[in-house]
Structure formats: structure tokens, C-alpha cells
Amino acid sequence: MPRPPLPPAPTIRPAARLSAALLSTALLLSGAAAAEAPARGPTVSEVIAAAAPGDWRGIDPESTLVMELASGPVILELAPALAPLHGANIRALVREGYFDGLTVVRVQDNYVAQWGDPEEEDGRGSRPIRTAKAALPPEFVVRDGTALPFDAIPGPDAYAPETGFVGGFPAARNPKTGEVWGAHCYGTVGVSRGDPDSGSGAGLYAVIGHAPRHLDRNITVVGRVLEGIERLSSLPRGTGPLGFYETAAERAPILRVRLVADMPAAERPALQVLKTGTPTWDAYVDARRNRRDPWFVEPAGAADVCNTLPPVRRAP
Numbered sequence: 001m002p003r004p005p006l007p008p009a010p011t012i013r014p015a016a017r018l019s020a021a022l023l024s025t026a027l028l029l030s031g032a033a034a035a036e037a038p039a040r041g042p043t044v045s046e047v048i049a050a051a052a053p054g055d056w057r058g059i060d061p062e063s064t065l066v067m068e069l070a071s072g073p074v075i076l077e078l079a080p081a082l083a084p085l086h087g088a089n090i091r092a093l094v095r096e097g098y099f100d101g102l103t104v105v106r107v108q109d110n111y112v113a114q115w116g117d118p119e120e121e122d123g124r125g126s127r128p129i130r131t132a133k134a135a136l137p138p139e140f141v142v143r144d145g146t147a148l149p150f151d152a153i154p155g156p157d158a159y160a161p162e163t164g165f166v167g168g169f170p171a172a173r174n175p176k177t178g179e180v181w182g183a184h185c186y187g188t189v190g191v192s193r194g195d196p197d198s199g200s201g202a203g204l205y206a207v208i209g210h211a212p213r214h215l216d217r218n219i220t221v222v223g224r225v226l227e228g229i230e231r232l233s234s235l236p237r238g239t240g241p242l243g244f245y246e247t248a249a250e251r252a253p254i255l256r257v258r259l260v261a262d263m264p265a266a267e268r269p270a271l272q273v274l275k276t277g278t279p280t281w282d283a284y285v286d287a288r289r290n291r292r293d294p295w296f297v298e299p300a301g302a303a304d305v306c307n308t309l310p311p312v313r314r315a316p
Contacts, residue, residue, distance in 0.1 A: 108243025182221025
């Protein structure tokens with residue numbers, strides 16, 4: 001039986017020929033791109049693990065406080081570049097034993113834990129201030145911060161033209177005015193106040209919740225909790241307005257506060273903080289912005305200043 005005649009060959013129009021050519025080119029290019037694709041970048045943990053000893057800095061004994069609670073120590077580092085007057089006054093308060101025996105007076109959920117004199121009101125409390133100053137002018141902003149070493153991070157910010165770090169502390173700045181100020185991130189330590197010029201450092205708070213950046217430039221930022229923030233964030237929430245404790249029995253006592261410089265060598269905490277402004281720091285910020293851990297399906301491709309806080313470790 002004879003075979004049926006073959007159908008005529010299809011006519012390829014010019015447009016079809018062009019599409020076929022583009023498809024062929026695209027396939028070639030995609031194959032080349034796949035062959036030349038760079039290797040996966042490091043994860044956050046890989047960057048930290050690969051950091052050299054020189055990528056870490058020690059803490060300043062003269063600017064680091066150890067606040068002892070019944071649950072254990074809370075270690076805070078002061079940022080003298082952002083608030084030199086308050087930093088000096090806090091040192092004086094610590095050295096005169098002002099905080100010893102005071103309490104945590106307020107814990108507001110998703111906000112702050114505050115400590116100081118529970119009887120303090122309008123700058124007058126039951127605990128006398130002997131050698132330090134009872135009030136200081138506000139240091140909400142460093143007016144001429146152009147000389148400060150500012151390690152900026154990429155990306156926009158809702159609260160400032162630019163964000164980054166000053167000496168390892170989260171900060172923001174306005175390049176047009178030269179102003180620099182501390183940023184309220186988790187663990188940031190600030191000075192409680194009533195009127196703008198009523199703060200002295202005798203009352204302090206630490207952020208224990210979502211970063212309240214609306215407080216930036218309205219309160220003096222003096223430092224950051226390096227270790228032990230969980231001992232503040234896990235305290236029972238106060239039942240009074242703004243999370244204030246309503247009875248003395250609710251308050252967590254402060255056993256004592258010491259400067260590391262005044263502690264015996266054997267008792268000093270040996271902490272190190274990852275330096276900013278280094279190639280390792282750049283890799284760390286990039287890894288925070290582009291999470292490459294296998295768990296992530298869609299890396300954000302972004303991270304704000306509060307999501308890139310320098311890691312802290314015990315010295316090896």
C-alpha cells in the first residue's frame with residue numbers, strides 16, 4: 001500500500017525566524033551565565049567564624065559597667081562619643097555607689113526596662129547624689145559630628161537620611177547639617193528624663209522590644225547592653241501606667257554596679273565586639289542583608305541599622 005504524501009514544509013515567516021534566533025541566543029546566554037555564576041556568598045555565621053583576631057576589639061574598662069541583678073550580670077558599654085557629659089556623670093554615679101541597692105522600677109512590654117531611684121520625682125529622690133551632677137543639659141544630638149568616624153550601612157531609613165555606626169554603636173546622621181545621634185535599637189541604653197534638661201544618668205533604661213526609633217533625638221543615648229539583656233527583657237511586666245511597678249515587692253533589686261576598670265582583674269568580663277569599617281564588617285553587613293542560610297526561601301535583600309548590630313563574644 002503506497003504511503004500518503006508528506007505535508008508541505010511549513011513556511012517560516014521572518015518574525016518566526018527572529019524569535020527562533022532570539023530563543024537560541026537566550027539559551028546560549030543563560031548557559032554561559034550559569035557557568036559563570038559566582039559562588040554563594042558566606043552566611044552570617046560563616047563570616048563571624050572566619051573573622052581574624054584583628055577584626056575584634058576589646059571593651060574599654062573605663063566605659064563598661066557591670067550591673068548585678070539577682071539573676072546575674074548585665075554588662076553595658078558607654079558611648080562617650082555620643083554623650084560625653086552623661087558618660088562622665090554615670091561613671092561618677094557608679095563610683096559613689098549611687099545605684100547599689102536601687103531597683104528596676106519599670107518594665108513595659110515591647111518597649112523598655114528602666115532602673116534607678118523608685119522614689120525619684122522631678123529630680124528629687126530618696127537617694128542623695130553626692131559627687132555627680134543632679135541634672136545635665138541634653139545630649140540628644142552631636143551638633144558637629146563631622147569628625148566622628150561614621151561607618152554607614154546601605155539602604156534607606158525611615159527616621160534619618162543615613163544610618164550606621166559610631167565606634168560600634170548604632171547611630172544616624174544628617175550629612176547636610178553634620179548632626180549625628182544615637183539610634184534606639186534593641187539593647188540601646190538611654191537616660192530617663194522629665195523636662196529635656198532634667199536627665200543626669202541617675203535613671204537609665206534599656207530597649208527590650210521593637211526598636212522605638214521615634215525616641216531618637218528626644219532622649220540622650222549613652223550606650224548599649226553587650227551581654228545580659230535577657231535578664232532585663234525577661235522581668236515581669238509592670239501593671240501600672242507605662243509598665244511601672246506598683247509595689248516594692250515587684251521591683252527587681254540592683255545588688256551593685258561597678259566599672260570594669262575598678263574590678264579585680266580576675267572578675268573582669270573579657271568581651272570582644274566585631275569592629276566596624278573593615279572588610280569583615282562589610283561581609284557581615286552583606287550577609288545580614290542577603291541571608292544565604294539554606295532555611296531562607298526569599299532573602300530580604302535589605303537590613304536596617306538595628307538588624308546589623310555588631311556581634312559580641314567572649315574573648316577566646
